[in-house]
Amino acid sequence: MSANLDLVRSIYVDWERGDFARAEWADPEVKFVIADGPSPGSWTGLAEMAEVHRDFLRAWEDFRLEAEEYRELDGERVLVLDHLSARGKTSGLDLGQTRTMGAWLFNIRDGSVTKMVRYLDRDRALADLGLAPEGDS
Numbered sequence: 084m085s086a087n088l089d090l091v092r093s094i095y096v097d098w099e100r101g102d103f104a105r106a107e108w109a110d111p112e113v114k115f116v117i118a119d120g121p122s123p124g125s126w127t128g129l130a131e132m133a134e135v136h137r138d139f140l141r142a143w144e145d146f147r148l149e150a151e152e153y154r155e156l157d158g159e160r161v162l163v164l165d166h167l168s169a170r171g172k173t174s175g176l177d178l179g180q181t182r183t184m185g186a187w188l189f190n191i192r193d194g195s196v197t198k199m200v201r202y203l204d205r206d207r208a209l210a211d212l213g214l215a216p217e218g219d220s
Contacts (some may be wrong), residue, residue: 087191088153091161094189094196098148103136110195118211120203132199144170151184154214161189162212164205188212 094108106129115132116125140146147201152164166184186208190198202208206216 084180086194087159087161087189088155089193090191090194091153091163091189092150095150095163095165098160099150101145101147103140103146106133108196109199110197113196115197116198116200118200118202119207142172148187156212159190159192161191161215162208163187163189164208188213193217 092106097105098101109129109132112128113132114125114127115135117123117135124135126132128139146167148165148167150163150165154162154164156162164184164186184205186202186205188198188200188202188208200208202211209216
């Protein structure tokens, strides 16, 4: 297993427990992108990344990400196919019931994450990366 894959797995250990507080793995000028969904956008730096995460997490109870598959795409990129679970604080919507499947793309250089791209639509992530959708061979 590569050092990049180890790094991403260590990030998910925290995220699977619902712990999103640590970010020592991120470059100070990390680029944070939400590629799709209701609020796409791009932010730069740890402070902006933390603010976007805080704003998002405020709407949910028991928010968790669970990795289903790790794919090392090349020497600098790791793709994680995952699913979300959480319950809307206001709506009561249970994401675990909807089996929300997305993906994170991590760009890593010299042991730090330099760019993170969140896809709420897993098939879009695979298409953007030129990979076959799940179930295709």
